[in-house]
Amino acid sequence: MTDIPELTVGADDPHTLYPSGPWTVPNVERLEQLSGRVKGSRIESIDLSRVTALDTIGAWLFEKLARSDRNLSSEAEFVGAAGSFGNLLGQIRPLNRKITTAPKPENPVLSRLEAIGRGSGEVVSDSIAFLDMLGAVSAALLAVIWRPRSFRLTSTVYQLGRVGWQAIPIMVLITFLIGAIIAQQGIFHFRRFGAESYVVDMVGILVLREIGVLIVAIMVAGRSGSAYTAEIGAMKMREEIDALTTMGLDPVAVLILPRILALVIALPILAFLGSLAALYGGGLVAWLYGGMSPAIFIARLHEAVSVTHFEVGIIKAPFMALVIGLVAACEGLRVKGSAESLGQQTTASVVKSIFLVIVLDGLFAVFFASIGM
């Protein structure tokens, strides 16, 4: 059946339509044109005897034509329909009877304002959810301290392996490169003033105080925070968290506490290793690009940095880990049924935790400056 559907108005009777050919999905574009052409004219009957194939779409278009004249008290009749076609048309007849009114289009200015208002409200609810999670995790931690046997050591160690041990290669590689780039830029620009040797001070202080821990925290937020959100979100979607609750177990104690503890332990270690790698990268560049021998680099580094710089950097690490873990858990628990919401919350988790890590870093900078560290 390769013929094309047609729709002709009866020559002797202008109120009868004579459709022909296959009225099926593959021809729907033409069918819509055909039925659009006769729309509005008075139709009393539709002769289906030359229709070769009919499916739901074709049947619906006929039904629409039959109903099209609202002034007519009765609908057009179908005549000459083959048995199965008549059956299908009979099925279609009672459908779509309810007149639905399309919702009014919203005022764009108002809806924009509404979105801003709701967004500001969300900042508050976000903070409350964050504090709520902090409270729940603290309560779970206290419970564990009270009854150490309830601590989930296996789970914590497993998570530590995932977010700590397995993250070492990539963290070390990236901080190594960052250290090398800082040293290269420093040498390139300081050379004009003949101050190349101060590159060691810059690399040492910058890496130990700020860059080492910040880069590692951002990497952990992207690598492990997103994984936490996706895992917890998928568990929420598949009702695993509800199952835990019904067994009388606290999801925070079972799922979230081990993960956050693992992060809090892993991030300082990763920041330490990352700082070492960055210094190593800086030293290597200073030697190969700046012509400063490793012995001199180490000697200058010894003078330039003190334990204070290292302390300032590493003290921040567990707090950043806590923020990343809490945000990841919060966002994970907010996942709803759809795959799209899982993606949205994972994105939100990474964006918020990186943002908060940087804000936290700024607060620490103010704090350390005011206590003279």
Next chain:
Amino acid sequence: MTSSPSAIHIKDLVVGFGEHTVIDHLSLDVCEGEILGLVGASGGGKSVLMRALVGLLPKRGGRIEFATGAAGGRNRGILFQQGALFSALTARQNIQFPLRESARISPSLLDEIANAKLEMVGLTAEDGDKFPSELSGGMTKRVALARALALDPALLFLDEPTSGLDPIAAGEFDALIRTLHSTLRFTVFMVTHDLNSLQAICNRVAALADGKIAAVGPLASVMASDHPWVRAYFHGARAEMLRLGQQ
């Protein structure tokens, strides 16, 4: 067997994973316009057979031939066991999706068709605005059926359509499939465990055991088969209880 042409012709089909052969030289014909019910043990390869038929699993050997017109993906509808609705789309958009992808249709006609399909499967136009996560199990199955029927396929695959439904909802679903079948005249290949739906809507029943078709034919003749697994299936305690209840 029946003289009507076969919609699916399966010959010596072999499907397996690794060293494990699930479907072992299976041959079966699905006749055009019939409702064929496939029964088999849990984990016995029913779903594997269906996935191989729709092309989701590669076959190791044998032939699968579809009647002309049923070969392309457009001419088949598949109802997955869990519905497999797109979670980011509303029920209505789920139904519109195959139509939108295969033909140029005006948005207003798309909406009308989707609403008509929703009503055909016993839902209302308002249900169309819901997301899959907001639908109950029975509604999910109905929306999935409406999506499977969106293009008026010649061949419909149903994977345990009544599993997870209460007996009333399952009965309604059976009636719905039967009504749609009589109207739209498609061929149905149905994997099921529901003895009621086998009896109510299937023209023929095929029993899958040990990777082969152990018995095929009308329900009565399959039940009379003396294959040990088929006997155990139809004459087990649960099946007997069902029969007693009906007497």
